[in-house]
Amino acid sequence: MLKEVALASYLAAASTFLLFGLFLFARNGGQLRRLALGVACCINAGWAILLVVQLFLPSRWPVLVAVFESLRNASWDVFLLLLIGVFGKDRRTTIFNANRWVLAVAVFYAVMLACTLSVSWQNGYPVLAGDFIAVTVLRTGAAILGLFLVEQLYRNTLEVQRWGIKFACIGMGVMFAYDFYMYSDALLFRHFNPDAWVARGFINALAVPLIAISTLRNPRWSLGITVSRHVLFHSAALFGAAGYLLAMALAGYYLRIFGGTWGSVIQLAFLCGAVALLLGILFSGVFRSRLRVFISKHFYSYNYDYREVWLSFTRSLSSKGPDLETRVVEALAKLVESPGGAVFMVRDDGSFDTAARWNCAAGARADPANAGLIRFLEEKQWVIDLTQHKINPGHYGHVAIPAWLSDYPRAWLVVPMEVHGRLLGIVMLAQPRSPVKLNWEVTDLLKLAGRQAGSYLAQQQFATELMVARQFESFNRMSTFVVHDLKNLVSQLSLLMANAERHKDNPEFQRDMIDTVDFSVQKMRLLLHKLSRKDSAETSQPIDLDALLERAIRGKSAAEPKPVLTIEASGMQVQADWERLERVLGHIVQNAIEAVSPKNGRVEVRLARDGAEALVEIGDNGHGMSEEFIRRRLFKPFETTKSAGMGIGVFESREYVQALGGTLHVESVEAVGTRFFIRLPLLAPVKAATTQLQEETSESK
Missing domain, CATH: 1.20.1070 (Rhopdopsin 7-helix transmembrane proteins)
Known part of the structure; x- marks a missing residue:
């Protein structure tokens, strides 16, 4: 059958x-x-x-x-x-x-x-x-x-x-x-x-x-x-493992036959040991490295699949994880199967500073005598084989390799990182796990990768410098505003002292003088508090415009002429920082006082309601401004017509009013006067009541 x-x-x-x-x-x-x-x-x-x-x-x-x-x-x-x-x-x-x-x-x-x-x-x-x-x-x-x-x-x-x-x-x-x-x-x-x-x-x-x-x-x-080297690598490992297991199974079969009474036990122990050995080989970095080098050397015309290499290299540099310097060493080391290395950045004095190490023990401290090496790498942009340099120094133009670099454990290659013709730093790579022939293809890839890594490091340096510059700019800007506030306080006190001799026997003047001095002391204490504390963030809260304007005008009561406040609509509230909004309104009032004549000048402040907005109008009968000045210079920082002015008061005022969702508008006629119109969005009654209730509840707790 x-x-x-x-x-x-x-x-x-x-x-x-x-x-x-x-x-x-x-x-x-x-x-x-x-x-x-x-x-x-x-x-x-x-x-x-x-x-x-x-x-x-x-x-x-x-x-x-x-x-x-x-x-x-x-x-x-x-x-x-x-x-x-x-x-x-x-x-x-x-x-x-x-x-x-x-x-x-x-x-x-x-x-x-x-x-x-x-x-x-x-x-x-x-x-x-x-x-x-x-x-x-x-x-x-x-x-x-x-x-x-x-x-x-x-x-x-x-x-x-x-x-x-x-x-x-x-x-x-x-x-x-x-x-x-x-x-x-x-x-x-x-x-x-x-x-x-x-x-x-x-x-x-x-x-x-x-x-x-x-x-x-x-x-x-x-x-x-x-072409997929990755697939070939895993396929070779897979079929190699299959052949190995087949051979081990055959050997175990013979052990079972000829092992007598202990045959089955010997077979099981042998197979377990063979599987453990296989796992150790498959997870061995040296074995994987040698297999990759063998495949590239014997099965391909070129050593690298450049598309995969460049994608992997760029992904390593831009990925999250350790600092960028460490990722640079790791990415360059993977190109030549190196197990570790270090990055050294060039200082302004021509010395090298150890920026990062990856799987590399600490070597000797870098010395400043590196001018020859830096000049050589900037001119030639070569990858230096330290082992070859020891055998034949003339191959690299007899350039002197610093002892601290050549004495690093298993030091092998020096890869320059050059940006715009300037040496940014070098990468030292350790001896590879498997022998790698340093031919033109490998050195060209390392030089190109070094330039790419250098561009990343240079970008990081520029970003750090820009961040520091912005921090200094922020500090300088804050200092400028503080100086501006101090200037206003000095102006008020100076005006007070100028009128003291004439009105020192006037009780009303004495009361205004005490209020002005008290106001100035409080402002200076607030400025010192802001400069001394670490957290100087503004606190936004509901503000009663009536009280704020009365306090701002009271601080100018000793000035000549004295500002006149008219409140046409009371009980209006806005969401803002009290101190900053008071500083904005006080600055515009102070400018109006300085723009008029002390004898026949007028400074008027009016608070009214315009729909869903509060309108603060500040007017004077001073010398006024031209339309071109308003358009080109009034709101430009550090532009001023005052001999001791800073030129940032009006700029800061408009910026903050716009940040609150309002507008600041100026109308002025030369030799007639100027009027500032500040519109601020009102806080809804329900929202204001809710906010007040929350504040009262938190205070009771």
């Missing part, structure tokens, strides 16, 4: 592959890949036919069957290599070094064919071939190789073009996966499973329609292959 099923199985495989191969030859159109697929299908059909003949004549043609078994696997591998692009004209775009890879595949199949022939010549095919371990291991390896190539084809094909090859990958992957299952089972049990061998023909026949669908979708088999 099993013989009849095997006959149907392999006849199905032979007929389907033969028909599909003939179709490909008939519709070839001069396409190399279609021709290779047709050859693979015909070899697969011949292999299946020979197995059918072997069912009836088991003693005939064992050598020919073994040859077709190897040719079948090799033909599919060649087709996959053609799709991946090993034999393409542009070798730099392939994922492998073509010559070395083809040579390795040819050697592998030659060894497998030799071993297979030696066994098949003596024992026949396929049952007794399992007695020879080497043949089974090699055929298992051939299945793993096929799966690896299928996986590489799918992963490295552009995503938009995967629809054209996904069914072919499924079909070929099923064939290789089934071979892996059958041969690994034979390797463990030392004989082929007859049921698995019989079903193999049907499994191969099922792959034909899947491959045919991809052929119809992609008749020219022209694919866009993307």
